[in-house]
Each structure stands twice: as C-alpha cells, then as structure tokens.
Amino acid sequence: HTLAGTFATMPLGEESNVARALEAFLERSLQGGMTATADALEPLQTALHRFRQRLYTLESGNTACYPQDDVALIADLTGLVEQASADGVTPVADESEAATEAAAADPTDAAQPIEPVTRSSSADENIDVEEGSIVEIFLEEATEVLERCDTLLNTWRDQLSDQRLVQNLQREIHTFKGGARMAGLEGMGHFAHSMENLLEQIAENRVEATILAVQLLEEGCDSLNLWVEKVQAGSIPNTDAAQARLEKRIDSLHSGIAAPIDEFEAPAVAAPVGDTEESPAKEVSPEVPEPVRVSRRPGRADKNRGRRKEPPRQIKEIPDKPSAPSDDTSPGAQIRVAADLMDKLVNYSGEVSIYRSRLEQQMGSVRHTLKDVDATVQRLKEQLRKMDMESEAQMTSRYQTKSDAGMDSGVKPNQDSAEFDPLELDRFSNMQQLSRGLAETVSDLLNLHEMLDESVRSAENLLAQQSRVSSDLQEGLMKTRMTPFGSAAPRLRRVVRTAAAETGKKARLELRMAGSSDQLDRNVLERITAPLEHMLRNAIAHGIESPKVRKKAKKPEEGSIAVTVESEATEFVIRVQDDGAGINLGAVRKRAIERGLLDKDAEIDPKQLLQFIRHSGFSTAETVTGLAGRGVGMDVVNAEIKQIGGSLDIESEEGKGSQFIIRIPFSLAVMQAIGVSVSGRLFQIPLNSVAGVARVSPAEYTALMASESPAYQFAGEDYPLLELEPLLDAPTEPLDSDSISLLMISAGDFVGAFRVNGLQGHQEVVIKPVGPQISSIPGILGGTIAADGQVMLILDMGPLIRKGLEMAAQPAPAEPVAPRQSSRKPLVMVVDDSITMRKVNSRVLENHSLEVITAQDGVDAVEKLHDRVPDLMLLDIEMPRMDGYELLQHMRADARLRHVPVVMITSRAGQKHRKKAREAGANDYLTKPYQEPELVEKVGELLDMQLTPRRED
Numbered sequence: 001h002t003l004a005g006t007f008a009t010m011p012l013g014e015e016s017n018v019a020r021a022l023e024a025f026l027e028r029s030l031q032g033g034m035t036a037t038a039d040a041l042e043p044l045q046t047a048l049h050r051f052r053q054r055l056y057t058l059e060s061g062n063t064a065c066y067p068q069d070d071v072a073l074i075a076d077l078t079g080l081v082e083q084a085s086a087d088g089v090t091p092v093a094d095e096s097e098a099a100t101e102a103a104a105a106d107p108t109d110a111a112q113p114i115e116p117v118t119r120s121s122s123a124d125e126n127i128d129v130e131e132g133s134i135v136e137i138f139l140e141e142a143t144e145v146l147e148r149c150d151t152l153l154n155t156w157r158d159q160l161s162d163q164r165l166v167q168n169l170q171r172e173i174h175t176f177k178g179g180a181r182m183a184g185l186e187g188m189g190h191f192a193h194s195m196e197n198l199l200e201q202i203a204e205n206r207v208e209a210t211i212l213a214v215q216l217l218e219e220g221c222d223s224l225n226l227w228v229e230k231v232q233a234g235s236i237p238n239t240d241a242a243q244a245r246l247e248k249r250i251d252s253l254h255s256g257i258a259a260p261i262d263e264f265e266a267p268a269v270a271a272p273v274g275d276t277e278e279s280p281a282k283e284v285s286p287e288v289p290e291p292v293r294v295s296r297r298p299g300r301a302d303k304n305r306g307r308r309k310e311p312p313r314q315i316k317e318i319p320d321k322p323s324a325p326s327d328d329t330s331p332g333a334q335i336r337v338a339a340d341l342m343d344k345l346v347n348y349s350g351e352v353s354i355y356r357s358r359l360e361q362q363m364g365s366v367r368h369t370l371k372d373v374d375a376t377v378q379r380l381k382e383q384l385r386k387m388d389m390e391s392e393a394q395m396t397s398r399y400q401t402k403s404d405a406g407m408d409s410g411v412k413p414n415q416d417s418a419e420f421d422p423l424e425l426d427r428f429s430n431m432q433q434l435s436r437g438l439a440e441t442v443s444d445l446l447n448l449h450e451m452l453d454e455s456v457r458s459a460e461n462l463l464a465q466q467s468r469v470s471s472d473l474q475e476g477l478m479k480t481r482m483t484p485f486g487s488a489a490p491r492l493r494r495v496v497r498t499a500a501a502e503t504g505k506k507a508r509l510e511l512r513m514a515g516s517s518d519q520l521d522r523n524v525l526e527r528i529t530a531p532l533e534h535m536l537r538n539a540i541a542h543g544i545e546s547p548k549v550r551k552k553a554k555k556p557e558e559g560s561i562a563v564t565v566e567s568e569a570t571e572f573v574i575r576v577q578d579d580g581a582g583i584n585l586g587a588v589r590k591r592a593i594e595r596g597l598l599d600k601d602a603e604i605d606p607k608q609l610l611q612f613i614r615h616s617g618f619s620t621a622e623t624v625t626g627l628a629g630r631g632v633g634m635d636v637v638n639a640e641i642k643q644i645g646g647s648l649d650i651e652s653e654e655g656k657g658s659q660f661i662i663r664i665p666f667s668l669a670v671m672q673a674i675g676v677s678v679s680g681r682l683f684q685i686p687l688n689s690v691a692g693v694a695r696v697s698p699a700e701y702t703a704l705m706a707s708e709s710p711a712y713q714f715a716g717e718d719y720p721l722l723e724l725e726p727l728l729d730a731p732t733e734p735l736d737s738d739s740i741s742l743l744m745i746s747a748g749d750f751v752g753a754f755r756v757n758g759l760q761g762h763q764e765v766v767i768k769p770v771g772p773q774i775s776s777i778p779g780i781l782g783g784t785i786a787a788d789g790q791v792m793l794i795l796d797m798g799p800l801i802r803k804g805l806e807m808a809a810q811p812a813p814a815e816p817v818a819p820r821q822s823s824r825k826p827l828v829m830v831v832d833d834s835i836t837m838r839k840v841n842s843r844v845l846e847n848h849s850l851e852v853i854t855a856q857d858g859v860d861a862v863e864k865l866h867d868r869v870p871d872l873m874l875l876d877i878e879m880p881r882m883d884g885y886e887l888l889q890h891m892r893a894d895a896r897l898r899h900v901p902v903v904m905i906t907s908r909a910g911q912k913h914r915k916k917a918r919e920a921g922a923n924d925y926l927t928k929p930y931q932e933p934e935l936v937e938k939v940g941e942l943l944d945m946q947l948t949p950r951r952e953d
Contacts, residue, residue: 563576
C-alpha cells in the first residue's frame with residue numbers, strides 16, 4: 001500500500017498499478033481466500049523483482065518503462081484474486097468505502113457520525129515513538145505530505161477548475177492514509193480516507209469545486225497536522241468527533257447547503273507569555289488595534305538622506321518548496337542527517353579555516369624571513385668579493401714592493417731561477433684561503449635558500465588548493481543549513497486560518513519574495529517563526545476588521561496579510577503588511593499616560609510615542625481574549641528578534657493598515673570580511689556590504705564635514721559621511737596628516753561613507769557566537785578569531801548606518817563637548833639592514849606600547865613611507881642600495897616627511913659622522929652599542945610622552 005502511494009506521487013503510474021494489484025492480492029491472502037502455493041507466490045516474487053529492477057534503472061538515470069510487462073503481471077494478480085472469489089470467498093470491503101456507498105444510497109445516514117474502528121475512548125492514548133519504528137517513519141513522511149497538501153490547496157483556491165491539482169491532492173491524501181494505517185493510526189487513516197473520497201467526488205464532478213470545499217479540506221489538513229503533533233508528543237489522538245463532523249460537512253456539500261464552519265478539532269492557539277485572563281471573545285474594535293510603531297520619519301528635512309537610489313524591486317510569490325528538477329536530471333540518492341550533527345560539521349569546517357589562516361600567516365612570515373636571508377647572503381657575497389679584491393691588491397702590492405727593493409740593491413734575479421709571483425703559483429695567504437672558503441659557504445647558503453624557497457612555494461600552492469577545497473566544503477555545508485522561507489508557509493497559513501476562525505473574520509496570507517532568493521539559515525528561520533506567528537495573530541485580532549466593518553469602509557470582506565522577504569547585503573528583511581485599521585495613536589498616548597510613561601502635556605513625535613508598546617505589559621486592547629489583550633506580546637517578540645541580532649520596525653497609517661519590518665542577519669558560518677582599525681582596536685566588516693574605498697585629503701574631508709549635509713559622492717550616488725567611533729562609543733581618532741580613507745557601505749535601503757584610519761586586507765572569517773549579552777546590541781553580527789589568536793567583533797553595518805543617520809539628525813549639544821584623548825599608538829619605523837637590530841628594537845618599542853614597522857634598507861623604507869607616515873624613525877647609516885644619509889636627505893626634501901623626527905643609530909662615533917648627520921637633518925644621534933633605557937628615553941623625548949613598560953598578563 002505504501003509503495004502504491006509513493007509511486008503515485010512521483011508519479012510512476014505503471015508501478016503504482018502493479019502495487020495496487022499486489023495489495024489486493026495480499027489482502028485476499030490475509031482474509032484466507034488463498035492457499036500459499038508456489039503458483040500463488042510466483043506473482044509476488046515477480047512483482048518485487050519488478051520494483052527492485054525499476055529502482056535500479058531510476059538510480060542510473062534511465063526513465064524508460066515497460067508497460068507490456070506491467071499489464072501481464074497485473075493480469076496474473078487479478079486472475080488469482082478472481083479465482084479466489086469464484087471459489088466462494090467474499091472479500092471484506094473497506095469499512096469507510098462501505099460507509100460511503102451506504103451514504104450514497106441513503107442520504108440521511110450520511111450525516112451520521114462514522115463509527116470508529118478502534119480506540120473508541122474519548123481520551124487520547126499514549127504511544128511510544130521509537131527510533132526507526134514505522135510510526136517514526138510515518139511522522140517524517142506525514143509532515144512533508146501535509147506541507148505539500150497545504151501548498152496545493154492554496155494554489156487550488158485561485159484555480160478551482162484545474163483537475164490536475166485535485167488529482168495531486170488525491171495522491172497526497174492517499175499516501176497519508178496508507179502511512180497512517182501502516183503505523184496503526186486507524187482513526188487518522190479513516191479521516192484521511194473520507195477526505196480522499198471527497199476529492200474523488202470532486203474529480204468526478206459529483207461535488208462542485210467551490211471555496212467551501214477548499215475550506216473544508218484546509219480545516220481537515222489542519223486537524224491532521226494537530227494529530228501528527230500529538231503523535232510526536234507521544235499520544236494517540238481520538239478522531240471520532242472530528243470524523244462525524246467531517247461526514248456531516250461532506251453531506252452538506254452534496255445537498256448544496258453550506259454548513260456552519262466549525263473546526264473538527266481546533267488547533268490550540270498559543271497565547272503569548274503573560275496572558276493569565278480570558279473572557280468571551282468579542283469583536284476587536286478597529287479603533288483600538290494592536291500597538292505598533294508609526295512609519296519611519298526622517299530627522300532631517302531631507303527624508304531621503306542616506307537612502308539608495310534604486311529602481312522598484314520586482315515582487316513575486318514565494319513557492320512553498322523549491323522548484324522540481326528538470327526531466328533530464330537523474331535522480332540522486334538522499335540521506336537524512338541530524339541537525340545538530342550538521343551544525344557540528346559546519347563548526348569544524350570553520351575551525352579548519354582558522355587553522356588554515358594561521359598556517360598562511362606563518363608561511364607569510366617564513367617567506368618574509370627568506371627574503372631577509374636572501375638579502376643577508378647577497379650582502380655577505382658582496383663583502384667577500386670586495387675582500388678578495390682587497391686581498392689580491394695587497395698581495396700584488398707586496399710583490400711589487402719586493403721587486404722594486406731588489407732592483408734598488410743592484411741584485412738581478414737569474415732568468416732561469418726567477419721566482420714566479422704568488423698569483424702565478426697560486427700561493428695564497430691564510431686570509432685568502434679563508435676568504436675562498438667563505439665564498440664556497442655563501443654558495444652553499446644560496447643553494448639552501450633556493451631549496452627552502454622552492455619548498456615554501458610548494459607549501460603555498462598546497463595551501464591555496466586546500467583553501468579552495470575548504471571553501472567548497474564550507475559552501476556545501478552551508479547549503480545544507482539553508483532552507484527556503486517558503487518551507488514555513490503551511491505553518492503560517494494555519495495560524496492565519498485558525499485566528500480568523502476564532503475571531504469570525506476573513507483573511508488570507510500571501511507570501512512574496514523581492515529578489516532572486518528566499519534562502520535563510522535553518523536555525524534563524526526556526527527562531528523567527530514564533531515572532532512571525534505572533535505578528536500574524538496580531539494582524540487578525542487587531543488589524544483586520546470584521547467583514548461588516550470592512551464592507552462599510554469599502555474594503556473587500558476578506559482581509560489581506562502579505563509577508564514579503566528580501567535579502568539586503570548582510571540582512572534578511574521580512575515585511576508583514578496588512579490592509580486593516582492601522583494604529584490608533586490616541587489610544588497609544590492615552591495608555592502611556594495612564595501607566596506613567598508620558599506626561600499629559602508632553603509633546604512627542606509619533607515614532608517616539610509608539611516606542612512605548614515595547615514596554616512589558618503595554619497593550620491598547622480593551623478586552624482580554626485568547627488572541628488579544630496581552631501586554632507583553634510585542635516585548636517578547638522584540639526581545640527574541642534582538643537575541644538573534646535583528647531589529648524590529650513598524651510602519652502604520654491609520655485606516656489603511658500596518659507593516660512590521662524585521663531585519664535579521666544571515667547566520668552564515670563563514671564570510672569574506674575587511675578589517676578596519678577603530679581607536680586602536682580591530683573590527684571586521686562583511687565584504688558584501690562594502691561598495692568601495694576612496695581616499696581624500698584632510699582639507700577636503702574637513703570641508704565636506706563643514707557643509708550642512710556632509711556627503712561624499714561615489715559612483716554617482718551621495719554617501720552621507722559618518723564616523724564609527726561615536727557609534728561604537730570609542731575615543732575619536734585625529735585625522736591622518738597624509739590622507740583619509742572612506743569606506744563606502746551599502747546596507748539595504750541605506751548607504752554611508754565611514755571614515756577609517758586603518759584599513760586591513762580582506763580575508764575569510766569564521767563567525768562565532770558572542771552570547772546574548774553582546775548579540776542583542778545593534779550593530780554586532782558576531783565574533784571571529786584572527787590568525788594570530790586575537791578576538792575581533794564583526795560589525796553589522798545596517799543598524800550602524802541607521803543609528804548614524806539618526807544621531808546626525810539630532811540637534812547639536814548646547815555646550816561643546818571636550819574631545820576625548822586619542823588612544824592611537826604612536827608609529828615608529830626602524831630602518832636597519834641587520835635583522836638582529838630590527839628585532840631587538842622592535843621588541844623594546846612594542847613592550848612600551850608603541851606600534852612598529854621595519855625596513856631593511858633605504859629603498860625599502862621609501863616604499864613603505866608611501867603607505868604610512870611614522871611619528872618617529874630610527875635610522876641606521878651604513879646600509880646597501882640607499883644609506884641613512886641619502887634616506888634622510890630624501891625625507892627632508894619631501895613635504896609629507898620633513899616633520900618626522902629621526903634618530904641616527906650607528907657604530908660610527910666620530911664627530912665627522914655626527915656633524916654630517918646633523919647637517920642632513922637628524923634630530924638625535926645614538927651610538928652602538930647602547931642600553932635599552934637610553935633608547936627609550938630618547939624616543940620618549942622626541943614623541944613628547946612618558947613611556948612605561950607594558951605589564952605582562
């Protein structure tokens with residue numbers, strides 16, 4: 001039976017017919033109408049072999065079928081069943097089918113409740129759902145089947161004449177019925193069978209396809225959903241009363257009389273936290289709707305400041321499930337994996353990325369060290385060459401001197417016994433022999449350097465390949481966690497139907513998508529579903545008016561609730577909009593005054609007024625029911641949204657409806673980000689929210705900030721100038737003397753240009769949870785661990801831009817605020833060709849809370865001075881390519897660098913060198929070797945600050 005239903009839903013009609021014939025054959029066997037002979041078992045074995053062969057062909061991508069074999073097999077099975085009937089065995093008809101035939105013969109009996117086959121007690125019985133049991137398998141399948149039924153019913157509402165939808169519904173309900181009976185849930189099976197009979201009668205035009213029929217089937221699916229939840233909780237639901245009401249409603253459809261719409265078993269509507277009282281439900285007055293916030297109003301005269309200039313977004317309906325694959329796609333095997341296991345795998349892949357980043361950083365350090373080794377070997381090679389030349393010159397000089405001395409004494413050497421000169425006989429001194437040995441050693445060092453360089457290059461290539469594989473792995477794992485927002489559609493529609501039935505109103509839910517994707521992290525979707533359900537109940541109870549009131553207002557009797565989802569940079573935006581009564585601002589103000597939250601004569605902006613509804617216990621409802629009158633509902637909703645790093649905004653227009661806007665971050669485990677320095681601390685900004693980077697001079701930036709509406713034009717769009725320090729409550733940094741970097745941020749509807757003093761390269765970061773205390777702060781997306789082990793926060797730029805625009809719209813303080821002292825570390829550049837000296841000086845300065853950059857010679861220093869201007873420079877004199885004197889002369893000739901203090905550090909202690917350094921523009925002179933306190937004292941004097949050693953934790 002299960003195979004027949006499964007094949008029918010795929011659809012595989014031939015296999016489904018074979019399975020139905022086989023089902024009839026087995027039923028007759030169970031009823032004792034057949035003897036277990038070899039001839040009777042042969043069709044069973046043939047059918048099973050046929051199914052197995054068909055599954056193998058489907059796995060290989062072959063969709064060909066063989067109907068002639070199916071016809072022969074069905075004929076054999078049918079022949080055996082007919083032979084047993086001819087022998088006098090009467091088949092036992094399905095109880096529900098017999099009831100349907102009796103109802104057709106006598107309409108009065110059709111209205112009577114159908115007697116349940118089993119479990120006639122009124123109370124629910126307990127059941128143990130064991131892992132791997134038939135019940136558990138049924139529950140997994142039933143949830144998916146009912147979701148598909150809800151989707152088909154929603155589509156059928158608009159296409160009542162489409163017979164294909166009816167046939168698809170029949171198949172789904174038939175599958176549910178078979179699964180329920182296999183699991184021993186006979187009551188649910190009979191209920192589904194009654195729904196299947198109704199669909200069959202609609203398909204045969206014996207019952208007209210109307211909205212009433214659709215509503216009846218929707219209510220039936222709601223009851224099945226409730227019963228499935230009860231079975232999941234460990235109890236077997238009693239379906240007797242619901243079965244009787246269903247039969248009565250079906251009978252009313254036959255007679256053409258609309259029966260009152262009552263629930264078979266009304267799904268419980270979860271009351272919000274804090275509801276302790278209930279009273280008979282009354283029609284909610286449209287003048288006192290659910291408390292929400294008014295629409296966003298700009299603080300400045302220009303309400304479009306900071307908003308993107310974009311064409312209207314295309315809105316389309318969200319499918320409840322992803323579109324089916326094309327016919328040419330071969331079916332692939334699927335497995336079920338526990339959600340917590342997937343979360344662990346995603347976390348492990350993130351840890352792999354962190355370790356890979358550390359390896360890449362270490363390989364970068366090795367590469368930098370190899371460059372230093374290469375420079376040192378080249379310098380040693382050059383020094384040896386000069387020493388060889390000097391040694392040979394001295395040898396030649398000595399030989400010449402000896403020859404000249406012999407000539408002066410009148411002694412003439414014998415021509416035959418004349419001695420060869422040392423170079424001709426290759427006679428070398430010990431110094432020359434050592435020099436040649438050193439030259440060979442240098443050659444060996446060069447060979448070793450080449451081998452190490454090749455090994456490092458191979459390791460870098462392997463890391464690059466591992467990075468690509470790791471990225472693909474993370475992307476694949478993340479796709480397994482992503483789920484379409486439409487998967488929550490059946491649940492949300494049930495909430496709307498149930499709330500509408502309880503309040504006697506008419507409403508319909510529409511799901512829309514703006515953009516190309518509605519994919520959302522599964523964990524985020526699960527946490528946001530409960531707040532969405534609460535908002536939908538609010539829309540029904542407080543927003544949507546009764547049919548009579550809507551008719552007087554010239555509105556359709558059926559209210560409309562639209563849920564639109566959209567991806568904006570790092571945020572997922574959900575808009576819940578209804579066409580109801582809107583917000584009564586007078587009621588909100590009155591309740592705020594009654595609770596002592598607002599002075600009676602206070603003047604307050606409507607947007608600020610509606611912030612009171614987020615207070616615990618605040619409600620404008622005058623009656624308390626199962627759906628209305630709660631006081632902490634919006635407070636709980638807002639708190640839940642904040643816990644996942646989101647924000648809630650509400651727009652409303654009295655008499656026309658309200659709109660809830662939820663912005664939640666994508667809960668991605670891995671993302672590309674760019675590092676920025678704010679007051680000496682590093683933060684990460686998601687790269688997909690960065691529109692570009694620009695550099696301006698301090699004078700240009702000051703002029704822009706002096707305008708009435710400071711903005712920077714980038715790519716034809718105005719970006720309001722903002723600063724991160726006030727938004728993060730950090731000390732404001734002084735402007736760089738060279739240039740200022742502006743980071744263009746685009747987050748949804750808003751844009752902004754943020755001034756940053758330090759820009760780091762972009763990298764892949766792993767998002768780590770930071771706990772509810774920090775994640776609830778707007779603007780914090782999460783945390784990450786850098787390759788060096790430093791913990792950094794990831795900024796969510798959407799809330800920060802909105803907060804920055806609000807702060808800019810506020811009036812300036814009456815009294816000027818004293819600027820806070822900058823916490824930026826002074827930058828010192830150490831230029832020395834000795835690796836040891838660079839390391840020693842860097843360690844000493846960093847231990848005194850100074851930032852240090854190094855250069856190996858004058859040319860390297862000039863290149864680095866293009867990027868950053870230091871506050872102080874420690875400069876060696878004797879260096880290759882460009883010595884200290886030449887570099888100092890270059891700096892004093894450059895307007896950007898002439899103000900930088902320079903301390904010359906050298907082993908030359910003579911007055912001649914000191915005088916030349918002063919003439920070149922050096923501020924101080926330090927002779928090697930020197931003591932650490934001496935260096936720290938000179939640096940502190942030139943920086944005009946007291947340097948103290950940093951405490952080691």
